[in-house]
Amino acid sequence: MMPEQPSSLRMPSFFHGTRSTVHQKARKEGARCGEQYLKDGSFPPPRQMLEVPPGEVVLVHEVTDFQHERPAWRLYMVSDVMGGLYEALDWQNVFPVRDAYEAFCRESAWGALYFVVSPTGPVSAQRTALRLQAMLRFWDPLQSARYLFKTLDAVLTLEELIKASCDWAMDAWCPASDASTHMRVEMAANRMARATREDSIEAILRQMPRALTFARGLKHRDVVADPAFQRQRLTTLDPVSFEHVSGASTADLLEKLYEWDKQLQTQ
CATH class of the missing domain: 1.20.120 (Four Helix Bundle (Hemerythrin (Met), subunit A))
Incomplete structure (x- = not known):
C-alpha cells in the first residue's frame, strides 16, 4: 500500500530563497548526492522538506524568474542540483547518472513535475510514459500550488500548466478527446507505455x-x-x-x- 499523500505540495528547502541562494544550495545538494552515489549508487533524501502554502507560486521555468532577489520557490533549479551532481562525479558516466537521478526524483511530487514540465534527454514513448504516470500519482498535492511557466504574470493552475507543457503528448496520443486534462494525460501515458x-x-x-x-x-x-x-x-x-x-x-x-x-x- 502506498503511504498517504499530503494534501499540499512539499518541496526541499533548498529550492526556496533568492536566486543566488537557491543556486548555491542546489549545487551543494548536487555535490552531496554525488558523494553518496559514489559510495553505493544511491541518492540521499533531501534533509529538510517544507510545505508550499496552498496557492503559493512555484517557478517552473527560468524565463519567468526575473526578480532574482525575491524569495521564491524555484523548481526549475533542479538543473543546478544535476550540475552539482555531475561535477562531483567529474562528469563521468553522465547519462546513466542522469537516468538514475531522474528515477529517484520521480518518486516525489516535485521531482515528477519537474521532469514532465522540463524534460531532459531523448523523450521516448517509454520515458515520457514513466514521467507522466509519476506526475499523475501526485496530482492532488500538486493541485494545491500555482505555477509560472513560460509567460510572465500568467499564474497557472496545475491543469493549465500541463495543458501548456504537455499539449503535444495529449494531441499525439489522445487526439480529439473532450475528456479532462487528467484523463487525457492518463490515456496518453498508458498508450505510450504499451506502444508498438x-x-x-x-x-x-x-x-x-x-x-x-x-x-x-x-x-x-x-x-x-x-x-x-x-x-x-x-x-x-x-x-x-x-x-x-x-x-x-x-x-x-x-x-x-x-x-x-x-x-x-x-x-
Missing part, C-alpha cells in the same frame, strides 16, 4: 504538422512535409534513433525534419 513501433509512427505523423509550423528555412519543405516521405524515413530508422523520437515530442520531431532536409540537400 507502428503506434509511435502514427502518433508522430499526427504531430508532424505541428512541428512543421515551427520549422524555418527548410529547403525542401514540400518533400519533408509529405506524410508518405515521413513514414518511409521513420520506418528506416535504427532502433536507437527511433526511440529518440518515439514519444512524438515536437522538439524532437523538429530536429528530425531539419536532419532530413539537410540530407536531401546532399543527395
Whole structure:
C-alpha cells in the first residue's frame, strides 16, 4: 500500500530563497548526492522538506524568474542540483547518472513535475510514459500550488500548466478527446507505455504538422512535409534513433525534419 499523500505540495528547502541562494544550495545538494552515489549508487533524501502554502507560486521555468532577489520557490533549479551532481562525479558516466537521478526524483511530487514540465534527454514513448504516470500519482498535492511557466504574470493552475507543457503528448496520443486534462494525460501515458513501433509512427505523423509550423528555412519543405516521405524515413530508422523520437515530442520531431532536409540537400 502506498503511504498517504499530503494534501499540499512539499518541496526541499533548498529550492526556496533568492536566486543566488537557491543556486548555491542546489549545487551543494548536487555535490552531496554525488558523494553518496559514489559510495553505493544511491541518492540521499533531501534533509529538510517544507510545505508550499496552498496557492503559493512555484517557478517552473527560468524565463519567468526575473526578480532574482525575491524569495521564491524555484523548481526549475533542479538543473543546478544535476550540475552539482555531475561535477562531483567529474562528469563521468553522465547519462546513466542522469537516468538514475531522474528515477529517484520521480518518486516525489516535485521531482515528477519537474521532469514532465522540463524534460531532459531523448523523450521516448517509454520515458515520457514513466514521467507522466509519476506526475499523475501526485496530482492532488500538486493541485494545491500555482505555477509560472513560460509567460510572465500568467499564474497557472496545475491543469493549465500541463495543458501548456504537455499539449503535444495529449494531441499525439489522445487526439480529439473532450475528456479532462487528467484523463487525457492518463490515456496518453498508458498508450505510450504499451506502444508498438507502428503506434509511435502514427502518433508522430499526427504531430508532424505541428512541428512543421515551427520549422524555418527548410529547403525542401514540400518533400519533408509529405506524410508518405515521413513514414518511409521513420520506418528506416535504427532502433536507437527511433526511440529518440518515439514519444512524438515536437522538439524532437523538429530536429528530425531539419536532419532530413539537410540530407536531401546532399543527395
